[in-house]
Amino acid sequence: MxxxxxxxxxxxxxxxxxxxxxxxxxxxxxxxxxxxxxxxxxxxxxxxxxxxxxxxxxxxxxxxxxxxxxxxxxxxxxxxxxxxxxxxxxxxxxxxxxxxxxxxxxxxxxxxxxxxxxxxxxxxxxxxxxxxxxxxxxxxxxxxxxxxxxxxxxxxxxxxxxxxxxxxxxxxxxxxxxxxxxVPPMPELTKDESLVRLGRSYFQSHAPAVLQDFVWWSGLPVTEARQAIYLIDSELTAEEWNGQTWYIHEDCRTRGKVFGSLHLLPSYDEYLLGYKDRTDVLPKEHYAKAFTNNGLFYPVVLHEGQVIGNWNKGPQKKSISIEHTWFQPETFVDEVLLSWAKERYKQFIMG
Known part of the structure; x- marks a missing residue:
């Protein structure tokens, strides 16, 4: 997977x-x-x-x-x-x-x-x-x-x-x-209807994920998280992998080109924060460079789905400068890709 x-x-x-x-x-x-x-x-x-x-x-x-x-x-x-x-x-x-x-x-x-x-x-x-x-x-x-x-x-x-x-x-x-x-009035939902919506939103946008990921993200008690999964069971594919049950929603896309992708992820981004276990995208030895034990999350560089470094805005005067550091000194990233990612952020901020 x-x-x-x-x-x-x-x-x-x-x-x-x-x-x-x-x-x-x-x-x-x-x-x-x-x-x-x-x-x-x-x-x-x-x-x-x-x-x-x-x-x-x-x-x-x-x-x-x-x-x-x-x-x-x-x-x-x-x-x-x-x-x-x-x-x-x-x-x-x-x-x-x-x-x-x-x-x-x-x-x-x-x-x-x-x-x-x-x-x-x-x-x-x-x-x-x-x-x-x-x-x-x-x-x-x-x-x-x-x-x-x-x-x-x-x-x-x-x-x-x-x-x-x-x-x-x-x-x-x-x-x-x-x-x-x-906010205009909205029809009230039953508890089960709310659990369905929350479970569907999570697993369509954060899959693949396991029960403990959903519990962490949603704040739900385990029994209610299990109930949400049960209620949308027909929409989910369950797959056993590495000793755990992983869920993928029927609306999820599974085919796409990862090669050559690079993103400057903001602090507290869902790509890391949306899961209890982050080892699939970030080796445990680099956890401390991406977030602290008391819940501070730093901006990170994401290369082909893996977190490989940090970035931050330099002293801002007339223009935006972006600095980066790699978790491992021997990291190689295409400079064109890196420049494109930095430019994309600058264009977003400058409007």
Whole structure:
């Protein structure tokens, strides 16, 4: 089984199928998005043709949204998916955040959370988009302590209960808006219907993958992850390989040319982050060069499906410069390929 080739195709890194960000994010299910500028590149590089303005327009118009969902971290999701995904994951994310808060003396009472919800609904009403700092100023005027840690807690909880989602950016600053005003009402899904959608999205875009990969990515308990796989069983091909059961969705492409492909993957990219075990595309001895034990992921160079080095933007003045380093000194990569990949990133950023 050629795992890198099939993943490159279905993560839309080879021969992409989509032209607009909403279609791509919907196909992927969700895309991890701690680094806001990098996730824009993660979307753009998976489209047939795009500039950063293409992605920013979709974010501005609310076609794709950035919020905490599935796990206690930022993700991009398509607007029509946000409610059922929150319903599926909110209880777990809230529990994880509350557990962290108790261990760090950051507890907030349910009464104070309820007060914050009412205030958010009041100050954001009328399709307003406010930065976290602007919201904190409103909170402070009403005597609510609104330091950085507490604002993180207030806003993440408000996301989980469906009060807020990402709004229209103000310059380079992210904002929040009311979910009810940002996203039209959608039919409610049953839990099984939500599991079907999540399982289908994951295995069509991330295959080949095993159960533990899906559990890691989705944040689902193992029993619910198994249920999702069971519910879409007729859409999946299961293959035993290396002592594990691998799943490929019927909509997956399996044939494509990997030779000569080179990508500058952003930090926190789904190609690495979407799996529990990354050894099929990155030898374990190089893990520390691609990500840290506490969850920081670096921009990496992907050559023919294998992660072989790091890249970063140099000091930016009038033009963008891109520097790279290889994990192994004897690495050889066609300079034309490397220059093309760097130029593609520059063109995306410059618009």
């Amino acid at each position: 050629n795992i890198p080739r099939i993943r490159l195709l279905n993560q839309q890194l080879l021969n992409p199928l989509f032209r607009n960000p909403k279609e791509l994010v919907s196909w992927m299910g969700a895309m991890q998005a701690q680094n806001y500028s990098m996730v824009k590149w993660a979307v753009g590089m998976r489209l047939k043709s795009a500039t950063i303005q293409t992605v920013e327009k979709a974010l501005c118009e609310g076609e794709i949204l950035r919020t905490h969902v599935m796990r206690p971290t930022w993700h991009l999701v398509a607007a029509e998916d946000i409610r059922w995904m929150l319903k599926l994951s909110a209880e777990r994310v809230i529990a994880a955040n509350e557990s962290y808060a108790k261990g760090h003396n950051l507890d907030i009472s349910e009464e104070l959370y309820a007060k914050s919800y009412r205030l958010l609904e009041k100050i954001l009403s009328g399709k307003k988009s406010l930065t976290r700092q602007e919201i904190a100023e409103h909170f402070s005027r009403l005597g609510i302590v609104a330091d950085n840690h507490r604002m993180t807690r207030f806003m993440t909880r408000a996301e989980q209960v469906g009060i807020v989602c990402s709004g229209e950016d103000k310059g380079s600053k992210c904002t929040y808006a009311l979910l009810e005003e940002r």
